[in-house]
Structure formats: C-alpha cells, structure tokens
Amino acid sequence: MKQLLTYILLMSYSAFTQADTNSEELSLVKLHDDITRAYMVEGDVEPLNQSTEDDYFLIAGIGLLESKQQVLQTVNNLNVTDVVFHNDNVIIKGETAILTGTISPTGTIMGHPLPKSFRYLSVFIREQGSWKLQARSITPVRKPPVKR
16 A cells, blocks of 8 residues: 555656646747747847847857847848747756757848748756746758759
8 A cells, every 4th residue: 555655646746747847848949939939020139138148149040150139130131921830859957958940931031032941959048947048059951962
C-alpha cells in the first residue's frame, strides 16, 4: 500500500511538472511569435524593444551582425503582409531557453522579395522571472540544387 501511494504521488508530481514545463514552452513560443509578428507585419518595434536585453543581437540572413539599435532602426526596410511560424524545438535549461523553427513571411525587404522560408534560432534568458530575447539567428532556407 505504501509503495502504491508513493507511486501515485510520484506520477502526480511528474504530470504536474510536465504540464508546468509545457505551459512555459507554450508561453515562450507565444512571446517569440508575438514579438516577431509585431516587428515584421505591423512595423511595431516596441514589443521587441521591451522583450530584449540591451546587448541583444541578430545574425541576419546575409550574415550581418546587427545590434539591438540597428534591428530597431531597420524595421522600415520591411513590407510584410503575413508571416507563418512553425516552431519545432524548445529547450529550457535553467534560466536559458532555445527555440528553433521556421518563419515564412510574405512580403519584401528593401523592395526585394523575401525568401519563402527562414530557419531561426532564438535564445532567451530569464531575469527576475521574465523571459528576455538575448540573441537570434535567421537564415534563408534554400533548396539544394537538383542533380541531373
């Protein structure tokens, strides 16, 4: 009986911990997607500004390393009407979280069509109970040439 009670308690704790982790993962994905959608589609830099560290940086698709200020200033280069997210991995280790997935925007950058899909890697850190975006890398997804 004692073993059964211990087993039930352990399973309940495990289920509670799993639900808590899933909730945290979902809230991180939502934060990530909301920040990105506001920036890309609405041209609103405030969510990005509020949700990033001062030393945040972006490695842009063409290999540029951009500071937070540069990212905030270049929003006007985008003309995006829609963006679709596919989030495929969330890893939380202590106060650090890594998200990966793809972003599929519809629109242009500096008048040129955007690639159909970008792979991203975003790193969040938790400070005083809140997640902040620390770094992001965005790479255009290119299909390898077809061998003939």
